[in-house]
Amino acid sequence: MSDSEDNHDVPEYKPSKAVSVDSLLKQDAEDESLRKYKESLLGKVVAGPKDDPRRVVVKEMRVIVDGRPNDIVYPLETKEQILEMKNKPFILKESCHYKIKLSFKVQHEIVSGLKQINSVYRKGIKVANVKTMLGSFGPQADAHAVVIPRNGWEEAPSGLLGRGSYTAKVEFVDDDNTNHLSIDYAFAIKSDWKDTKDE
Numbered sequence: 001m002s003d004s005e006d007n008h009d010v011p012e013y014k015p016s017k018a019v020s021v022d023s024l025l026k027q028d029a030e031d032e033s034l035r036k037y038k039e040s041l042l043g044k045v046v047a048g049p050k051d052d053p054r055r056v057v058v059k060e061m062r063v064i065v066d067g068r069p070n071d072i073v074y075p076l077e078t079k080e081q082i083l084e085m086k087n088k089p090f091i092l093k094e095s096c097h098y099k100i101k102l103s104f105k106v107q108h109e110i111v112s113g114l115k116q117i118n119s120v121y122r123k124g125i126k127v128a129n130v131k132t133m134l135g136s137f138g139p140q141a142d143a144h145a146v147v148i149p150r151n152g153w154e155e156a157p158s159g160l161l162g163r164g165s166y167t168a169k170v171e172f173v174d175d176d177n178t179n180h181l182s183i184d185y186a187f188a189i190k191s192d193w194k195d196t197k198d199e
Contacts, residue, residue, distance in 0.1 A: 048107025048139060055111055056172055056180035058104045059143055063090055066097035066153055068193075074185075082183055086167075089186035093193050094163055097153035103145050104172075106137040113175030116148065120168045127166075134172075156189055163189045 048054075063072035072090045075081050092098060102116070113136055120128040134146050156162070165188045172180045 052107070054180070055108050055139075055178075056104055056106055056114065056174075058102065058172065058181055058183070060101075060103040061085075061183075061185075062101040062103070063092075064099050064101055064147075065092070068096075071101075076183065082181075086184040086186060089165070089188055091188050091190050091193065092156040094156055094158035094189050094191055096156045098156060099153055100148045101145060102134075102148070103143045105140075105143045107139045110136065110138050111174050111180070112136045114180075115173050117171045117173060118168065119170075120166055122164065122166050158189075163191060 058076045060076055061074045065072070074085050074088075076085070114134045116132045116134055118128070118130045118132070119126060132148050137144055165186065167184070167186050169182060169184050171182045174180065
């Protein structure tokens with residue numbers, strides 16, 4: 001697990017003012033070629049359900065472990081499922097290679113510069129804080145999927161200092177500093193997949 005902060009924030013960068021999808025589509029509506037170009041970028045715009053104001057809906061977190069046949073899957077579409085994740089820690093064998101796959105849907109408006117901020121704690125002390133840029137996304141019916149890391153694998157800690165129980169918080173924040181979702185979760189690093197002892 002990386003203990004470095006993957007921070008690509010540029011000190012002088014200021015995000016432009018947010019513009020709604022409707023406004024973008026209506027601008028220069030009389031220009032047919034520009035209208036088609038915008039549609040090619042935005043695709044078929046799907047506003048999202050009126051009774052669900054969320055712009056980012058995280059549907060699933062999947063832990064993929066190199067060489068293991070079954071992924072560790074957490075559905076996250078409801079508040080109950082999000083709360084359950086904290087009480088259902090997953091286990092990683094020390095030194096195993098793994099990656100995280102996130103599935104999420106964007107609805108209502110464009111989300112610009114969506115980042116995942118993952119903070120990991122051991123015995124109350126922060127041991128990792130990693131920011132990963134996911135990208136900018138327009139609203140659509142289909143879910144987006146992002147794998148972290150995009151290339152290669154993360155390696156789980158090992159040894160006496162690495163094994164044990166961890167708590168963590170993952171946040172999904174955009175360029176406007178809107179926190180779309182915070183999820184508390186827990187995991188343990190064990191000497192073996194079947195090990196149930198606390199180390």
